[in-house]
Amino acid sequence: MKLTLKVWRQESRDAEGRIETFEVEGVTPEMSFLEMLDLLNDRLHGQGERAVVFDHDCREGICGQCGLFINGVAHGPGRAITTCQLHMRSFRDGDTIWVEPWRASAFPVIADLMVDRSAFDRIVEAGGYVSVSTGTAPEANSLPIGHDAAESAFDAAACIGCGACVAACKNASATLFVAAKVSHLSLLPQGQVERVERARRMVARMDEEGFGACSNTGACEAVCPKEISMEHIARLNGEWLRSLL
Numbered sequence: 001m002k003l004t005l006k007v008w009r010q011e012s013r014d015a016e017g018r019i020e021t022f023e024v025e026g027v028t029p030e031m032s033f034l035e036m037l038d039l040l041n042d043r044l045h046g047q048g049e050r051a052v053v054f055d056h057d058c059r060e061g062i063c064g065q066c067g068l069f070i071n072g073v074a075h076g077p078g079r080a081i082t083t084c085q086l087h088m089r090s091f092r093d094g095d096t097i098w099v100e101p102w103r104a105s106a107f108p109v110i111a112d113l114m115v116d117r118s119a120f121d122r123i124v125e126a127g128g129y130v131s132v133s134t135g136t137a138p139e140a141n142s143l144p145i146g147h148d149a150a151e152s153a154f155d156a157a158a159c160i161g162c163g164a165c166v167a168a169c170k171n172a173s174a175t176l177f178v179a180a181k182v183s184h185l186s187l188l189p190q191g192q193v194e195r196v197e198r199a200r201r202m203v204a205r206m207d208e209e210g211f212g213a214c215s216n217t218g219a220c221e222a223v224c225p226k227e228i229s230m231e232h233i234a235r236l237n238g239e240w241l242r243s244l245l
Helices: 033-046 118-127 147-157 164-168 175-186 195-208 219-223 231-244
Strands: 003-009 018-024 096-100 109-111
Touching: 018 033, 118 175, 118 195, 147 175, 164 175, 164 219, 175 195, 175 219, 175 231, 195 231
Parallel strands: 003 096
Antiparallel strands: 003 018
């Protein structure tokens, strides 16, 4: 396949960004989207030009680093996949593809398609932890957890912090991310010690980082590669009210 790429280019955080056009040939349907970008960068390296900067790590849909806006959709076409799991068979020969970074003031651009998502780390540091006693590990069966609570906690824990929910939200809200972290720990016995303060601290930190309010449109759930449910936002609201009381 031969494709035309419209790629956001920005040398640094303070530089002015722009869209540049590239023609990429030799793309096969089996390639992932990131492998297609690798093909482009190989050509740019050979021509002595600056490669397109993009974030990636595991390339298995686990790490959450590869977030890109593709044709105006977080992670591109398809549901429940990350950018690295998007294959070029989703496009046709001759297509024009727009590739941009996440757009949020709390996710400043580092270079080109790579953004700084350290705000998520600071939110987790504000309350996403549990207190444990020192000594030997407790017997697993000494902490019985109901099936429904365990399943819901596992669903919330599936969040990989990719930031697609922020990018898709018209208010650039991180509510689904925070809800997943708060919900996960509030459902488990290990998370009860900090439960009252956790939601308050994490929501306050989210606001400090410059994320917007929840828009209630469901765009976050629609683009989440792990299909985190908005039901966790309802639980977050309950936990936040509990902390105020």
